[in-house]
Amino acid sequence: MKPASFDYHAPATLAEALELLGDDAVESRVLAGGQSLVPMMNFRLAVPEALVDLRRIEELRYLRTGADGALEVGARTTQAELLRDPAVAAGWPLLHAGVTHVGHPQVRSRGTVCGSLAHHDPHGELPALALALGATITVAGPDGRRRIAAEDFFVSFYEVALESGEMVVEARFPAPPAGSGWSFREIARRHGDFALVGVACLVAPAETRLVVFGAAERPLLLADPGEVAAAVRPLDDLHASAEYRRQVAVQLAGEALAEARERAGG
């Protein structure tokens, strides 16, 4: 239960971090909050040659509202910082509610929002929330920056649309349109455990975004609960059978849509 040997860097700037990550001779990984990476290293499921720790990069430590009203979350911002911000609770109640289900306070104190997106556990709350809220993920690499829509970012189990040498620098969550309603529901063995299945739903005047997670290799964006049964591809595992997950997904989707519509005021 001890990690293998590795080299450690804690650069002070993003430019230095990108330079380290761009060195093809060394297999390096970003270390953000370490709440997924360190367990994997302790089990030796991950054996990186070097870690690039983001902890000293002040330019990535922000949580702010951009010019277009979107919430901009820098790569160093922790889940606890997001939960403590009253502007997030007021303006992005779906995001706030969903993140309260991520682990425990002692995990959210270090786990980052962007790290959870980059890690992409399909049972994780943040990828589903990003998809429901129409977030974009800004990544930086040797060829500069690009923005990727959440729809295109989550590829498969623990796989995202990052190229070699790239890292996530920011997640942007657009402000939910006026008159929208939301709902977040999940079934987990205990509060703070990964969800067996969950649903994040945003009902806006112009569109309904219903996201089912824990039921396929990535979160699924659907428009109607009627699509859930056919769309999900749940797995059988120790925690629950595929059939159970399918039934719960259908049930939660219906409940979440009704609740989101009610909050939207009709």
Next chain:
Amino acid sequence: MADPGGEREVRLVVNGVERVAAAEPRLLLSDFLRHRLGLTGTHVGCEHGVCGACTVLLDGEPVRSCLVFAVQAEGAELRTVEGLAGEDGELGPVQRAFHEAHGMQCGFCTPGFLISLTALLEERPGASEEELVDALSGNLCRCTGYANILAAARAARDQAAERA
């Protein structure tokens, strides 16, 4: 070339005292505390973030010390269970509550519970029942069934609320 995974110096403040010791990057903060600094009050159960026995306060926030490398704590301020008692060794208020309500059996999980609860009550002395349960939900105990731990937590909360 220097050994890339080799030891380097880590300087930090633990329970108000500056400490310096060597650590390879792969040394977990939990092992650094126990084996390098001799602070064995921080317990190690699962080493993958699930049990909470290794919880310490890092710059005021409760964290799993088994999920932090010691090198990441360079320059940080740590509090461990050894820092909860007064200088004369008298139990701190949260420790006293656990003692009086019999909030432990074997005691293996206790340091983690004490630290998690200390973190909560310093931020929210009048924490609600729900907040108490949420703050402690990341700590596992295989002995008590939690009833006495919650009783101790409520007593500590009531005292903290009175002092606040």
